[in-house]
Amino acid sequence: MLPCYQLHTRFIPARYQAALLLEYADAQDLSSQQVLAGSGLHEAALLSPDARLSPAEYLHLLHRINQLLPGAETALQLGQQLLPGQLGPISHALLQAPSLGHALDLLLRQQTWLSPLLAPHLMQLGDQTLLYWTDACISPRLRGFVVDMMMAAVTGMSRWLSGERLPWRYRFNRTRPASLEQYTVHLGSALQFDDCLNAMSIPTTWLAQAWPRGSQARMQLALDEASLLTAGGPRESLLAALYAHLSRQLRNTPCLEQASAAFATSPATFKRHLALHGTHFQAELDQVRTHVTLQLIHNQGYSNEQIAAWLGFHDATNFRRSFKRWTGLTPSVLRSRLLPGI
Amino acid sequence: MPILPRSALIVMLVVSCLCALLYGSLGTAKAMAVWNWMDIVGEGGTAVMSAIWALLILGSRPRGRVTSLLAGGLAAIMLGAWVDCLDEFFSIPQQQLWDNWLESLLTPGGMLALTAGLYHWRQEQWSLNEHMQKRERLFREHRSFDRITQLANADYLHRQLRMEQARQPDATCALILLDLDQFHRINREHGQREGDRLLQAVSHLLLLNMRPQDLICRYAGDRFAILLPATTAGQAAQIALHLQRALAGLAHHTRTGEHCLRITARSVWGVPGDDLEAFLAGLNARLEDDSPAMAAGLASA
Secondary structure, eight states: OOOOBOTTOOOEEHHHHHHHHHHHHHHTTOOHHHHHTTTTOOHHHHTSTTOEEOHHHHHHHHHHHHHHSOSHHHHHHHHHTTSSOSOTHHHHHHHTOSBHHHHHHHHHHTHHHHOSSEEEEEEEETTEEEEEEEESSOOHHHHHHHHHHHHHHHHHHHHHHHSSOOOOEEEOSSOOOSOOHHHHHHTOSOEEOSOSSEEEEEEGGGGGSBOTTOOHHHHHHHHHHHHHHHTTSOOSBHHHHHHHHHHHHGGGOOOHHHHHHHTTSOHHHHHHHHHHTTOOHHHHHHHHHHHHHHHIIIIIOOOHHHHHHHHTOSOHHHHHHHHHHHHSSOHHHHHHTOSTTO | OOOOHHHHHHHHHHHHHHHHHHHHHHSEEOOGGGOOHHHHHHHHHHHHHHHHHHHHHHHHSOSSHHHHHHHHHHHHHHHHHHHHHHHTTEEOOTTOOHHHHHHHHHHHHHHHHHHHHHHHHHHHHHHHHHHHBTTBOSSOOGGGBOTTTOOBOHHHHHHHHHHHHHHOSSSOOEEEEEEETTHHHHHHHHOHHHHHHHHHHHHHHHHHTSOTTOEEEEEETTEEEEEETTOOHHHHHHHHHHHHHHHHTOEEEOTTSSOEEEOOEEEEEEOOOSOHHHHHHHHHHHHHOOOSSOOOOOOOO
């Protein structure tokens, strides 16, 4: 297994991610000194071809931008320009994506480069496809900002490449902001807050619709070229790797000891790594269970008893109480939201 | 040419020091025992505060007659208070009258200049209000203004709508939401700065095509809201159509002069009912129906 990246791993191409931020700040009449203040980074060094940022440094820059330009608009506008991006062959492949399905598949496979802070995942819920994000390397105060940025990025890219506004619906795992105008104009009015995950969904039929400028052959060509470039880099973040591990092991009563063994470290070290990312083992496990519950409810129509049994809970009451603790919602609330759009 | 705050600060400091020197050389120092601390703090404080006010005025207002009068008046009041304060430290022989003159001329003179400045400021405000008409109505909230278009934002619009309904519950007011087509492509293909320039051009054009009593706000992004007081849905439809035509006639030249961008816009309109939030949500949802056929305006009253 290739090594996972963590908060202080330097791998993000500064020339793209940082340059985009500085360019945006410049358009808002902010100097690069203002954005870089306190980061220990220098503009000239940042824009050199080989400069790499760690997620922590990237987060610091985003935090500065958010401080200097408060308001929901900043993240949404930044996101609009983010994809396909200027990442050489990877962006080129994205630009050639023949359909939304291909583009999302690429986003997931090249997550390290296209979305280093939040890991995107796909989930089928009935006739909807859900694109949802879990933490890769993030600080809690910026999670909302980066979620907005990534949602705007995917929205903007799919709108640009398909040539039309796609019927995305948005779900946010946070309380409803005081004013929604920026979200309405940049994303659309299908917005749901106080939800159990950060996701955007679309009817699955849209994934196969051909995009006007796409070409599978040219995309593949660019991808081959990209694989040469990304060969030495990290494949995914520690948290994303743990998420995948827990998803696989969910029915084998996963525990910290087992997980740390899979990552070839001691439980104490593993715990420390997780703490550095602002989380702990149980929280990560509960997150996976939440997402699986969502699928069991939507796709299998499972009752609380059946889900409790599937996840290895003692009984339905126990599961219900736990679910309420994980998400702040009861499973029945989730069921009542089953069919979006109706 | 009026002076910058920093040089103004230096001038005020130098003049204050000169006054102190004058008192020091012509008067005799009073013993510390007879200093009246209450007066010293009061007069010294007045001097310091007046100086701060003068500097704030110079720092925040464009140069001109009104600014000079306001700042000059405050500076004279500052000197008057300072001279008063120096009186507490030095006694000037009775037969010398200059210090009395200084005291009794500076403060009233400063007040006169300040009053004249305020009077002219009022007139200046009148002409500025005319300029701001259509951008703000009835009350001012500087924090609500958008940096790029200099239009008020959605918060301001919400408050205006509520106020309009409270003021005239019987009269109908109408609202138009106007959204530029394919604006995201301009940002992408020509850069954010060009997109911002286009938004400025659009807001100017809309302002020129509105009635004096109307209010325009930048709702968010490339969406504009136009509040039409005492207007029916039918009139709003005509106005919306006119604004769309006006935008279709705009030829926006990019900064480099290389490209000429043409834009079109979609608009929806309605008459707000009691639930403003639902009304705006409904208008926005209708704008999103991407159908090329124009969304028909429906009154929701």
